[in-house]
Amino acid sequence: MAGGKxxxxxxxxxxPIIEGLGIELVEVEYVKEGPNWxxxxxxxxxxxxxxxxxxxxxxxxxxxxxxEDPIQGAYIFxxxxxxxxxxxxxxxxxxxYKGELVEVSLYKAEKGASKYEGALVGKQDGKIIIEDAKGxxxxxxxxxxxxxxxxxxx
Numbered sequence: 429m430a431g432g433k434x435x436x437x438x439x440x441x442x443x444p445i446i447e448g449l450g451i452e453l454v455e456v457e458y459v460k461e462g463p464n465w466x467x468x469x470x471x472x473x474x475x476x477x478x479x480x481x482x483x484x485x486x487x488x489x490x491x492x493x494x495x496e497d498p499i500q501g502a503y504i505f506x507x508x509x510x511x512x513x514x515x516x517x518x519x520x521x522x523x524x525y526k527g528e529l530v531e532v533s534l535y536k537a538e539k540g541a542s543k544y545e546g547a548l549v550g551k552q553d554g555k556i557i558i559e560d561a562k563g564x565x566x567x568x569x570x571x572x573x574x575x576x577x578x579x580x581x582x
Contacts, residue, residue, distance in 0.1 A: 434458045437498035442489040465503040470510040477509035516576045522551040529579040
């Protein structure tokens with residue numbers, strides 16, 4: 429089964445279980461790194477994820493994944509927090525982090541810059557919208573955006 433199909437199959441198996449635990453399934457990743465294949469589940473919840481949360485999810489979904497057996501061959505299974513500065517990918521991410529400071533990285537420079545920072549307004553009609561420090565909206569065609577991530581200030 430190709431990587432994308434594995435991700436879809438695993439997501440279908442684990443999403444209801446994880447959501448039943450009151451935890452959000454952020455992303456399923458199936459990648460080859462060196463000689464090994466990795467199946468990673470990234471999870472989140474308000475207040476953040478602890479190592480105990482990762483263990484609970486691991487224990488709750490392992491048997492279900494094994495029973496359905498969507499992956500041919502050996503792989504390493506990991507459950508992890510996506511991290512504070514994880515990329516925003518889904519519509520849910522863009523809704524969840526509205527108003528927060530984000531960095532938008534473009535594939536190539538536009539108007540002299542390839543990175544912009546501002547408050548996230550949202551995503552609509554194929555555009556990602558932020559506000560600069562002066563409150564002026566800046567719109568980016570989604571196809572030109574390489575990455576959007578939160579700016580973490582300490």
